[in-house]
Amino acid sequence: MADNRHPPVTDFATDFDHTDPTWVNNPFPIWDELRATCPIAHSDRYGGTWLPVTHEHVSAIAYDTENFTSRAVVVSEVRPGPMDLPAPIGVAPPITSDPPFHAMARRLLLPAFAPRKVDALEPFTRQLCNDLLDALEGKDIVDAAVEYAQHIPLRVIAKMLGFPAEDADYFRHVIHLILEEGITVTEDDDERLVEGQALDAYFDNQIADHVANPRDDLTTFLLEAEPDGNKLMHEHVRGTMLLILVAGIDTTWSAIGSALWHLAHNPEDLKRLAAEPDLMPFAIEEMLRAYAPVTMARLVAQDVEIGGCPMKEGDWVLLPFPAANRDPEFFDRADEVIIDREENRHAAFGLGIHRCLGSNLARMELRVAVEEWVKRFPNFELADPSAVTWAAGQVRGPRSIPVRLPG
Amino acid sequence: MRVHVDAEKCQGHNRCYSLAPELFDVDDLGNAVELNDGNVPEGLEHKARLAVANCPEYAITITE
Numbered sequence A: 001m002a003d004n005r006h007p008p009v010t011d012f013a014t015d016f017d018h019t020d021p022t023w024v025n026n027p028f029p030i031w032d033e034l035r036a037t038c039p040i041a042h043s044d045r046y047g048g049t050w051l052p053v054t055h056e057h058v059s060a061i062a063y064d065t066e067n068f069t070s071r072a073v074v075v076s077e078v079r080p081g082p083m084d085l086p087a088p089i090g091v092a093p094p095i096t097s098d099p100p101f102h103a104m105a106r107r108l109l110l111p112a113f114a115p116r117k118v119d120a121l122e123p124f125t126r127q128l129c130n131d132l133l134d135a136l137e138g139k140d141i142v143d144a145a146v147e148y149a150q151h152i153p154l155r156v157i158a159k160m161l162g163f164p165a166e167d168a169d170y171f172r173h174v175i176h177l178i179l180e181e182g183i184t185v186t187e188d189d190d191e192r193l194v195e196g197q198a199l200d201a202y203f204d205n206q207i208a209d210h211v212a213n214p215r216d217d218l219t220t221f222l223l224e225a226e227p228d229g230n231k232l233m234h235e236h237v238r239g240t241m242l243l244i245l246v247a248g249i250d251t252t253w254s255a256i257g258s259a260l261w262h263l264a265h266n267p268e269d270l271k272r273l274a275a276e277p278d279l280m281p282f283a284i285e286e287m288l289r290a291y292a293p294v295t296m297a298r299l300v301a302q303d304v305e306i307g308g309c310p311m312k313e314g315d316w317v318l319l320p321f322p323a324a325n326r327d328p329e330f331f332d333r334a335d336e337v338i339i340d341r342e343e344n345r346h347a348a349f350g351l352g353i354h355r356c357l358g359s360n361l362a363r364m365e366l367r368v369a370v371e372e373w374v375k376r377f378p379n380f381e382l383a384d385p386s387a388v389t390w391a392a393g394q395v396r397g398p399r400s401i402p403v404r405l406p407g
Numbered sequence B: 001m002r003v004h005v006d007a008e009k010c011q012g013h014n015r016c017y018s019l020a021p022e023l024f025d026v027d028d029l030g031n032a033v034e035l036n037d038g039n040v041p042e043g044l045e046h047k048a049r050l051a052v053a054n055c056p057e058y059a060i061t062i063t064e
Helices: A021-025 A028-037 A055-063 A101-113 A115-119 A122-136 A145-149 A151-161 A165-179 A190-212 A218-224 A234-264 A267-275 A277-290 A359-376 B015-019 B045-054
Strands: A040-043 A049-052 A141-143 A295-300 A304-306 A309-311 A316-320 A398-400 A402-404 B002-005 B024-026 B032-034 B060-063
Touching: A049 A055, A055 A304, A055 A316, A101 A115, A101 A234, A101 A359, A115 A359, A122 A145, A122 A151, A122 A359, A141 A145, A145 A151, A145 A234, A145 A359, A145 A398, A151 A165, A151 A218, A151 A234, A151 A359, A165 A190, A165 A234, A190 A218, A190 A234, A218 A234, A234 A267, A234 A277, A234 A359, A234 A398, A267 A277, A267 A359, A277 A359, A277 B015, B002 B032, B002 B045, B015 B024, B015 B045, B045 B060
Parallel strands: A049 A316
Antiparallel strands: A040 A049, A141 A402, A295 A316, A304 A309, B002 B060, B024 B032
């Protein structure tokens, strides 16, 4: 892929870039400083991008589906073109859809991700975690991200969609291309086209296989659904597969990784959690608040002023829910991780009509993954803090966490 | 004490149902509904307040 990396940022208030190494390694001080000095930053990068960092502004934009469109939700050099499905449907419904189409596309999927449906996947998830943990037994140093966290949502999502578990490496490749490489590619990038065609072909194969052999999974469900009396368009089915694959894996893997990373260097929290399992639900929400993986984005649909800033039609707006979650105006001791925090109105799964469709599934996977890890290794620790690496882009989580297991 | 879910505001975050399953249920779409007409049995007042304080959409209210 062409090297389109950006020059380093020297001033985040006027020239921010969410792929800058300073941001990738530790964005919190950047957001804290902006919140105190300039609550909505602007950058000319990506053809013009805004960055609100307070809970007030992030939520105002999340709720405003008139002035902000979800037609594209990953900031990149390329805005949606004439060949992409137009608003209100978008490329990956319902995340890229606006009202009124959004409600139909979302309603169709909600039952599959409702709490009781998710509960049914818990035994599978717990067994999967234990199989992964079995493979770590007896080792001195393991990578909690590479050898544990990443496999959990990959396998759960493959199972839900009815895709072969052996294709996990390909899914990882696709996710990396879309969420990391995709940020810096340009319109005329041939490799982007080739990869896109290969992915469409992959989905087409899965669809053909499910048409020939219908079974109890989300793919067959999408193929048979008739939400308005008609079957879904082929592009809608493929787009929703893309959404579930991209939004359901990297995000949860990041959340699991961040929670384990936190526990690996906060022995007091680890000790308490191992001794008081009733704290787990509160600890999980606090991890989600403090290390929310997902920053969303919108395009400005029509000129609008937010917080005194003149946003123009076509500008990008980053929606950093992780920054809203650290706003001291909204949370007491916002910069501290308090694992028994009782009042926690965090926005890790977004706010408003685009609340993460898979939040119940993600929360179950995160809780089960942490529970089983802590049960198995109640006193693990970071092996080399400087070796921890973080994903660049709008989904933040550790990609490598070398930890030492108790002998 | 009674709890009330504003169906217009609820987006199905499921925080109330997780924290207080004695007071809230969820429908097939995952949106919250009050149990027992919203009446909060004695001893569950703290759970009712927790549900209010954790709803990201401010969809739950309490009347005494």
